Amino acid sequence: MKMNPWTLSVLLLLAGPLGADPDWHVEYPDSFCVVEGSTATIPCSFTHPKVHKETGAVVDRVERVVWCPKHQICQGPTPNVYDSSNVRADSRFLYLGDLVRNCTLKIIKTVKRDAATYRFRFETNGGGYTGQKGVRVNVTVVKNVRLTVSSTDGEDLKVRSSVTDHVLKEGGQVTLTCTSACSFHQLDVHWYRNGHTLSETGPALHLSCLTNDDAGNYTCSLDSSGQKTTSAPWSLVVLEDEGRNKCGSDWRVTVPVVSVLLAVFLFLLAGLVFAKRSAPGPEHEIVYSEVVR
The missing domain is CATH 1.20.5 (Single alpha-helices involved in coiled-coils or other helix-helix interfaces)
Structure with missing residues (x-):
């Protein structure tokens, strides 16, 4: 069966360098969910052989790395979100990797149109390779829950506690977790107590050696300003424990x-x-x- 040159060239590009072996590889998750307005990170790693299997040429350096959405080849004039040879790439997409092994990409303040399948390509002095599988990024919208009793029904962003009771004694501990309809895969989560920003960040907030100063309404947000995608409050009451300090000593x-x-x-x-x-x-x-x- 005859195959036209264009089809053959496309297949070669999809497969990577001529005669590519398992040493040419890009590894990233199949897919994950991102909450609109949040910052998320796509973990990624890549490898290449030291010597080209077919030509025998030494492959000792990576000369270019590219991240592109909605494209099988991710090469040439293909629209991309990051190109190491182009300083005019989208500033919301930050390359956290290097030219050795790490190809991690960070997406800042995601929007609906960011939903796509992203692929990574690297080009060396001995050939190039595109991670054909790609990673599917789904962007979901989380409702902003205002601090009213009626708005708690059907909320998407919640604060869950490691304990069932909202009333704890001095010296106790509790872990609060920010959850939503979308999994928190390396998202930036901000915490607030009575509307004031806490220094701790991340999906989980651990409070130990509780004192009366820890009492209040806790909320989490996927926006550093605390104005968007904010959860309903979780109230904590701390009771004084006679004869003991916050860490339990008498x-x-x-x-x-x-x-x-x-x-x-x-x-x-x-x-x-x-x-x-x-x-x-x-x-x-x-x-x-x-x-x-």
């Missing part, structure tokens, strides 16, 4: 004991200093012996 007993011991130590130290100053020195002993004579 401070009402410990503090007085330490105070007494410190006072005794200072008293003994003062007595030692006073006794040392009152003791006769060598010159006093000489004078005394002369008087006796």
Whole structure:
């Protein structure tokens, strides 16, 4: 069966370098979900042989890397979101990888049109290769839940707790998890208490050694401003535990004991200093012996 040159060239491009073997490889997840407006990371790695199997040429450097959506080949003038040889690539797509092995891509503030199958291609001094499988990125819209009682029905973004009770004692601990209809695969999640930004980020917030300062309404957001895609609040009440501090030690007993011991130590130290100053020195002993004579 005859095959026209164009079809043959396309098949070769899809397969990578002529005579490609398993050493030419791109690895990324099949697909994952991204919440609109959030920042997500596509993990990716690639490998290539040290020597071209067919030509025997040494493959010792990667000269160009490209990420493109909705295209099988990802080569030449194909529209792309990142091209290491083009400084005018889309600024929302950041290449976190290198020219050695890592091809990770970060998507900032995703929008609906970002939904696509993305493929990575790298070109070396001995040939090029495109990760044919690609990774499907699905973008889902999460409702913004305003802080009202009626809006909690059907919300997409929620704060879930590791405990069933909202009332905890001092010294206790709890882990809050931000969840949605879309899985949080390396998403940037921001946390707030009573509307104030917390320094902790990530899908999970761990609170330990609880004190009354930890009490309040906790919300999570996929937007650093806290104005978009914000969850309904999860309220935490911390009860004072008589005789214990936030980490469970008996401070009402410990503090007085330490105070007494410190006072005794200072008293003994003062007595030692006073006794040392009152003791006769060598010159006093000489004078005394002369008087006796």
